[in-house]
Amino acid sequence: MKLWSGRFEKNTDALVDELNASIGFDSRMFREDITGSIAHAGMLGAQGIIEPSEAEKIIEALRGILADMEQGKIAFNIEDEDIHMCVERVLTERIGDAGKRLHTARSRNDQVALDIRLNMKKEIVEIRHMLLDLIAVVLDVAEKNTDAIMPAYTHLQRAQPTNFAHYMMAYANMLRRDCLRLEDCLERMDECPLGSGALTSTTYPIDRERVARELGFARIMQNSLDGVSDRDFALEMMSALSIMMMHLSRFSEEIILWCSWEFKFIELDDSYATGSSIMPQKKNPDIAELVRGKTGRVYGDLFTLFTVMKSLPLAYNKDMQEDKEPMFDAVDTVKKCLPVFAAMLSTMKLNRDNMRRAANGGFINATDCADYLVKKGLPFRTAYTIVGKAVNYCIENGKTLETLSLDEYRRFSEVFDSDVYDFINLDTCVSKRNVPGGPAEKPLRAQLDYIANFLKERE
Numbered sequence: 001m002k003l004w005s006g007r008f009e010k011n012t013d014a015l016v017d018e019l020n021a022s023i024g025f026d027s028r029m030f031r032e033d034i035t036g037s038i039a040h041a042g043m044l045g046a047q048g049i050i051e052p053s054e055a056e057k058i059i060e061a062l063r064g065i066l067a068d069m070e071q072g073k074i075a076f077n078i079e080d081e082d083i084h085m086c087v088e089r090v091l092t093e094r095i096g097d098a099g100k101r102l103h104t105a106r107s108r109n110d111q112v113a114l115d116i117r118l119n120m121k122k123e124i125v126e127i128r129h130m131l132l133d134l135i136a137v138v139l140d141v142a143e144k145n146t147d148a149i150m151p152a153y154t155h156l157q158r159a160q161p162t163n164f165a166h167y168m169m170a171y172a173n174m175l176r177r178d179c180l181r182l183e184d185c186l187e188r189m190d191e192c193p194l195g196s197g198a199l200t201s202t203t204y205p206i207d208r209e210r211v212a213r214e215l216g217f218a219r220i221m222q223n224s225l226d227g228v229s230d231r232d233f234a235l236e237m238m239s240a241l242s243i244m245m246m247h248l249s250r251f252s253e254e255i256i257l258w259c260s261w262e263f264k265f266i267e268l269d270d271s272y273a274t275g276s277s278i279m280p281q282k283k284n285p286d287i288a289e290l291v292r293g294k295t296g297r298v299y300g301d302l303f304t305l306f307t308v309m310k311s312l313p314l315a316y317n318k319d320m321q322e323d324k325e326p327m328f329d330a331v332d333t334v335k336k337c338l339p340v341f342a343a344m345l346s347t348m349k350l351n352r353d354n355m356r357r358a359a360n361g362g363f364i365n366a367t368d369c370a371d372y373l374v375k376k377g378l379p380f381r382t383a384y385t386i387v388g389k390a391v392n393y394c395i396e397n398g399k400t401l402e403t404l405s406l407d408e409y410r411r412f413s414e415v416f417d418s419d420v421y422d423f424i425n426l427d428t429c430v431s432k433r434n435v436p437g438g439p440a441e442k443p444l445r446a447q448l449d450y451i452a453n454f455l456k457e458r459e
């Protein structure tokens, strides 16, 4: 018999039960559901809404149910519809009428809003820790490779020289913002909806502040209609996770490229790569590809909920039961990706020679060569044209700017002198980019310290 069967004369069709039930996925919130009920019962007793002795009885029984559920002793059945009714049924079976008093001044609408907030708060904390661990790995890889010269690209064309540490710190900064976004979203979701009732609060003299405090919320939600129907917090969290996955996906894409024979900048550790069933030579970057692929999945989760919420009138609508699966899927996916991605990064080996060779080959010091002429007094645009012609000559004659003789240089401009070679040397090119944000030793150190400090503040 359904808890809500009072006004019904017939049972629901079995197919309806199957469609309607959420216990298959919301049972994973049993801890939050019971914790919320314990706080609610304590408040009902303290306010004299139910007998304090009954509240005690309820709380004790709920603790027992929690322990039993932890140990898998209570089966989750579709007949209970959702986790809320499952807990209430078991409670009533165990302590009789007192159990039937628990739902006073409460609805499943504010109950479920509470459960998912508690659940997502916990998940954000966990994900944030994993993210901080990843940032620490990126920082460590950077620290170890401050002198590994590599080409940086625009349009995937070799553009200008930098070092691997500078490259890694770009990702460290993206991940830092991802972490701030999670913290920000956690702060905003830290509001307790319980007490909103079904939608317009309740006539009982409840103490919402007490419940919020006991459950570790910073404050209560200000409006009961909003309390039961807001899912912004979930959308915000999934947006933050989507952006984070987008960063990991870009990072993955680079790893995949760098592993290819065309680049060979890095070699993944055997434990973080896979082979082919047919091609014996293959070592595939599946982890990076999966992270890239799963990014699409997390975007999909976000858009599922966006689409569910669009056009819903206030307040609760059953459509909103569709919020949980995408939320859970997004957090599960992210939690699977982060630690493996970090381990893959920390165990990969750099092929510094190949990186430098690639940096040498693509005229990535052409800007510096033009800057050389500017230093000698030419306007930049003139210098740019001269070097462009010199590059063209190099390409036609199988040379590079480093191997061009001074005589050849002088065919393009009289201003060239023997100090040009030092000026366009790759190490010089990097060390001259000595402004904040650049790859030279001083600004790079500042970037490393900045992120190290960010991590330290969060220890």
Ligand code: ARG
Residues within 6 Å of the ligand: 022, 026, 082, 108, 109, 112, 316, 318, 320, 321, 322
């Ligand atoms: N299982 C429901 C959900 O996940 C709980 C809220 C049900 N409320 C209702 N009025 N039917 O959204």
